[in-house]
Amino acid sequence: MAININKLKTATSTPVHTARQAKENHEAGNAKAQGTSTPVKTDSVSITSQAHGLQSAQSKMASLPDVNQAKIDEIKQAISDGKYKVDPEKLAANIANFESELNGLSVNKE
Template identity: 45%
Template sequence: MAINNVNNGLPKAPVDNNKVNTQQQTQQNQSAAKQSATAQAQQATTAPRQDSVSLTQSAQQLSQVQKKSADAPVNQEKVDKLKKAIQSGEYKVDPQSLAKKIARLESEIFGLKS
């Protein structure tokens, strides 16, 4: 099968050797840059990381409170009695007394007078 009208009958364009050389050099430079980046990435992954952590003031305070609460004595007998009373439905809450205690606690925490 013959192919007709290649290049629409126009003469073949001359090859610009300078352009070809420039393109080849650009490709070589890009390839070298990729290899260099890959080598740097490999070095970075093999080098040991030195991570650091810093806690805010409030996080440090929270940590101290948690440690103190873990060390606080617990009356396990009283806890067990309350659990049984709650489970059996015998434990009753006085809403007015609870509200007063919550208000008092908030005033102590936030420095308000009630």
Template identity: 40%
Template sequence: MMIDPKAGLGNLATQQSQRGNNRVAENRANQADAPANPVDSVNLSKEALSLKKLEDNIAKAPVVDQDKVASLKAAIADGSYKIDPERLAERILGAEGI
């Protein structure tokens, strides 16, 4: 693009503004040609619906089993909770993959 030395940079700004206005007008015309309310739809399989239901049920489940916690607290408090050291060691080793 050449800049007219007589007009200076003001002419350049005017040309750019006119191009921008033309683009806006073109976009509006293109939008007018598009359907007013395009509709998208999705159909989920029975398996997907079942998985969603399971996911919702899991989300509602409590993270901590309060009944188990209460029974363990009571057993520790009254001295009836016993630890099997061999079982504990096996489970630690199993968790470590040994």
């Protein structure tokens, strides 16, 4: 069975109402009939103190530099002076801990 789409009306629009709008319209019509007015309902939003704290922490973090240049300069100087020593066991443990945190696993620290 084929549908002839050429004969469909395309310029008409049908208003769509939500259940809330229909209820409000019905209540408003009843109020007019009774001679009373219904109070206007408004939505409100309140932000918790925790959200304010998070927003404050976020703005403080945004103001910090991405790189600690003083620390970088200190390490560069230690490397060029031959004073920078790497503890391979500590480095391996830190890498393992980092990997486990990324994977959601826990590593026993000894």
